[in-house]
Amino acid sequence: MNVRAHLHRLLLPVALIAELAYAFSGADPILPLLVIPVTVVGWWMTGPQPERAAPRIVVNLLLAVICLFSVWRFLSASLNVTVFADFVALLLTTKMLDRRRARDAAQVITLSIFLVIGAILSSNSIEVGLLMLLFIFVCGYTFMVFQIVAASEAAGEVSGTTPDTVMSGVGTRRGLRSLVGLSLAIGLPITITVFIVMPRQIGNDSFGAWGNASVGSVTGFNDEIQLGRSGLISDSAEPVLDLRVTDASGEVLGSVNRRFYLRGAVLDSYNAETGRWSGVERGRRGSSYTRGGVNSRGDFIGVNQWPNDWDIEQAITIRNAADSGSHLFALWKPKQIKYDGRFVYTREGTEMRIGERSGRVDYIVRSKVSDPAASLPENSIEITAEQRQEIEFDSEPLKQRASQLIAASGISPDPAQRSWADDAEAAGLLAASFSRSGQYTYTMEQTAPPSRAEPVEWFVLDSKEGHCEYFASGLAALCRSIGINARVITGFVAADFHESSGHYVVRASNAHAWVEVQVGPELWRTFDPTPSADLNRVHEPKKTLIANIQRFFESVEFAWISTVVGFDAGSRAVLLGGDGSEDDDHLLTTVERTIERATSRGPRVVFSAAIRGVIAFLVVVVLGMTLVGAGATLALAGWRGAIATILTLIGLRPRDA
């Protein structure tokens, strides 16, 4: 084996794997398209003949331009992982044009490592994860070959010649294989030990909100509805969210025929002039996120009255929350939430949002979903005039339309004449009017209403064509026009159930809008006015071969997200023989609780992280060295030698025997 040529061959996969990880991590697609071909060309150019490397002046000029460009980006867009990764990718590409000696190879390997770190800081998707694992193997092997070439160059530098015995490398490949095997045998247990032992649920962005990587596409969720615009609704099948639903006993709920409505934004404020529904933050009712929480112990926090009265649990992974303040989607009505970080929520838990974190977000919500209508009070509780004014939708044509629809069932359009049960029934009649009559058509390509036309009136009374936002707006407007409190909800419909993994994949195209109607004091019921046939057509999973392959891949991806990416303190406790509960009592939990108590009065998070880190590191070193010592003794001395060593250590065999 020619060791130098072997190193040259290895450098291409090292650089390419790093660049592919970078490309899959959500980088601007232009840069990967630039750097990957240039890397291949550079590798080919700087092959066995170093004189084919690009002239030094060209390389130095390129490096200067890259540095200036990156500094400009740092200053204009602030220092973030994306800018860092772009910078490293460009440096790596340039270095591929400038490989002359072993030192240049070392720089290529180092830059590749930095690029992979940049990629995993941006994304924890399965593609990036698998590429990282592949990179670790290839890079480790390349480093071994590099050490041999570097040794030969170190010897050749002084004498001016490279001794013949250096590069012949007879039998080197076979020897390296055995060393790689030994390294894996030693390194793998240490890696797994570190992964398991390192403390979780601490840190909480103590050093800033960076490194919280995504595992997929940005949700692209918009918490406002703007009516009156033409355009096409996105039908992207890109997964944005994973949902696993269980009942109180832990039984997995869900089937291909069952849908769940994951609420996001609550839009209860409508501006007729602009045709915009907006949420509580900007709404006229003045509600705000007055309650907040930070959960560093992994406990459930109550967000509603009677928090222990729940019947369904949702484990949710938002693959890539676009920016801070993203909604925490959940089924109505949320009672408890377990989220490792800061979050805020409104009274009654109508909305929950995360604070200062983007990327992948994992949380569990416990909700009470059983229908409140079963226990509706018979007697109406008066809604005050002020409240009435707040909910009223000022449109006489819509009021007439709503009155006609409910009058046929003997329900009075006068709020004073109705009970809560009447309101619920009226809302049901109004919702059904959109699908039962057959007059309304669902379309994903929306045409704009005529100028000066009020968009909701135009949809309900004239065009009768629209997408879910129009249907939801229409029902909410009809309800409000006759004094029934209603609000528009935007979120996702979970309809794509993967039986193999027992979870729902929620895609960008599953974004949906529906309505919640008040059917009692603090009681709200969900109504979806979108015709169910159209709703099924839009959200039903495709059955094509490609779609099935994609679903298989998504099941694997979910396993990756839930086991590797989503590994947390609870998973660790279960792995170590506990049940993941608060009362779980094993060594690591005990140590962490002790530290937590000791540091609870100071700058807790940082100290806690530091102390736990040091303890974990020491544990790893001791365990690692013990394992390594045993492995090495075995590898070097064989079984007999290992037994002899052990006997010597425990004093049953003289040292000089």
Place this chain on the structure above:
Amino acid sequence: MTAVPAASQPMSVDRRYQANAGAFLYTAITVFVAIGAINSQNNLLFIALGVAVSAMVVSGLISGAALVAVSIRRDPIGATRVDEPISLRYTIENRRRLPAFGLVIAERFAGEKKPRNAGAVAMLPGRQALRATGAIAIPQRGVHRIEELQVASGFPFGLLKKLIAVESAAEIVVGPRRVTLRPGKLPRLRGAARVAQSEASASPGHEEFIGLRDYVPGDSARLVAWRPTARLESMVVRQLVATSPPSVTLSILPHDPAKPWLFERSVALAAAAADAAVKAGVAVGVQSGVPSLNISPTHDVSDGGLLLRSLAVMTPEHAATLSASRKPRAVTLSIGPGGDLDPARLDQLIEFGAEAPEFQAGVETGARTA
């Protein structure tokens, strides 16, 4: 002249780890990854951290285990000239099953902290021995003493360098820089031939006593001056000049101590003159003020010979002593300022080739002694 390996000395082996700049960079990256992992709870970063920690352990363990049963021996060393690589031969053996990779062989000279790399071995298979060749080029004339022979390996990841150091003393004689005189620059060689011819006709076989000098290995026993030896308690030999064969004596004139490079040029010219003389069939001797450096006319101008050893260790002080003590007899070739070969006119005397820029520019330092 031959380098003298100190084979009789006991060999002690020292084993140690050395961290390098790469190790500190690696540690910094590992700390960065650890902070990132704890800060963000990014599990891929935790995996990366685990790999980083395991790489540290694997690196230290494998490099240490690989060298634990490695031994090395050096063959006797020859002599060389300034900046000319001297070939070194080693026998390196691995008594364990685990192969060793990326071995760098280095020699540490007396008075130096950093060893000089001499050779490398891609792989040393388990339970085998192999012969390795190396080379060292020394940029300074003189006798260089090696104190320690080292074998190091940063394999597998270069984070920690494991090193075994063997106490293995040896000397390398580094003669003057090799230069070639232009043709016709030594008219005195013809004079030497004439003198020899006339003396031979007058008293054939006659050898003239010119003084005493220290005994050096290789001197004939009949040359030993027993009485002075007994008096001085150090063996000395009579120094004779054969008058019959043509011979020339090289004499390096005093030099300005502020210009050591001129002396280096003179020594190089003396060696070149010796080469040219021997090629012309004229024996060459060296005359200096230090008895041990005086060499009888000889045809042996090899790198390991006594003449070049004398030139290797000669310093400006030796030349000055010569000038003050006596005038040389017979045919003498004076080398130095104003002499037959004037180093100030180097460009007229030799053809510059691949000599070091320091030599051409005249900034070379003086000789070194062990």
